[in-house]
Amino acid sequence: MKQxxxxxxxxxxxxxxxxxxIQNCILEYREGKCTLVPLKxxxxxxxxxxxxxxxxxxxIGTFSIVEIASIVSATPSKLASLRTDIxxxxxxxxxxxxxxxxxxxxxxxxxxxxxxYISIAAEYAAFEELARNQxxxxxxxxxxxxxxxxxxxxxxxxxxxxxxxTSFKKLFSFFIFEEYFLQELEQPLLPQLKRIAREIxxxxxxxxxxxxxxxxxxxxxxxxxxxxxxxRFDSLEIH
Numbered sequence: 001m002k003q004x005x006x007x008x009x010x011x012x013x014x015x016x017x018x019x020x021x022i023q024n025c026i027l028e029y030r031e032g033k034c035t036l037v038p039l040k041x042x043x044x045x046x047x048x049x050x051x052x053x054x055x056x057x058x059x060i061g062t063f064s065i066v067e068i069a070s071i072v073s074a075t076p077s078k079l080a081s082l083r084t085d086i087x088x089x090x091x092x093x094x095x096x097x098x099x100x101x102x103x104x105x106x107x108x109x110x111x112x113x114x115x116x117y118i119s120i121a122a123e124y125a126a127f128e129e130l131a132r133n134q135x136x137x138x139x140x141x142x143x144x145x146x147x148x149x150x151x152x153x154x155x156x157x158x159x160x161x162x163x164x165x166t167s168f169k170k171l172f173s174f175f176i177f178e179e180y181f182l183q184e185l186e187q188p189l190l191p192q193l194k195r196i197a198r199e200i201x202x203x204x205x206x207x208x209x210x211x212x213x214x215x216x217x218x219x220x221x222x223x224x225x226x227x228x229x230x231x232r233f234d235s236l237e238i239h
Contacts, residue, residue, distance in 0.1 A: 014119035017106055018127060019232050021099055022055045026236060044087055049074050052238045053082065054091040058099060062126040062226055071233045100134035107139065111170050114212055121177035122225045136178075140187070143171040147196045154200050165201050172197045173212070180216060 028034040029051050046054070052072040056063065063071070069079040082088045103124075112120070124132065146168040153160045172193065179189050202209040 014123075014228060015112060015116045016123045016229065016232070017103055017120060018058055018099065018123055019229055021102055022052075022058070023232075023236060025055055025095075026052055026238065030239075044091075046088075046091070048239045050082060050088065051091075052236075053079055054088060055095050056233075057092045058096060058127055058131055059229070060128045062128075063230075067230075071230070072238045096128070096131045097134060100131055103135050104139055107170060107174055108142075108167065111166065112173075114173055114215060117173045117177050118215065119225075121174055121181050123229070124174075124178060125181035126225050126229070139171055140175065143168060143175065143193070146171070147193050150200055151192075151196055160200075160204060165204050168197070168201050169205065169207075172201070176212065176216065 025034060026048070030048060049072045053068060053074060056068045056071060059068075065079055065083075066076045069076045072079075107120075124135065127135075146164055150160055150164055150168060152158075172189075175189055176194075176197075179185060198209045202212075
């Protein structure tokens, strides 16, 4: 799994959707604005550091238990004990599902400059595998449905909705960089999808597909994603 992301100009901050979501969740919890789903019908209040530890399980595999404990100001032994607690692990699962839904909605609703999809995909590659699957499967299926519809309309010389073109472009722009950062994918982008992107979608939108190729052919250098995230999480000063 590649974790480096391209060095950008000083004014171009990486777009880390996971970090932003966790940051907002912690700030809302700190201010008493975050309402937790009752666990087994019971309202359970966690200390902020334990709440943050559950959120940080989004990155299990990239961050070790010891590293997560350090970030949330807990001891590794306490975090290990929490991981045997049913209520805590239920919270972890709730957060993963909630974030996966947030990520999918954000990617569908927003269109980013192509270069921003690099950091979005690089952080996504650092997520725990189950969380990635909860994000990937629905979005990848949606992209294939759009591709089939676009291809059929092109074949029969029918008008293609601008919404479908832009929706496909958003998803394809993410998945083309996912393929770079997760080269071990069992389901890589199909050549058919790449052909539709280049020959139909980018062409219909009157955009330059070579810009995407240029970003992909550039060595994606810079700080490690893990290091960038660690600096940001340390700044939250979790209590």
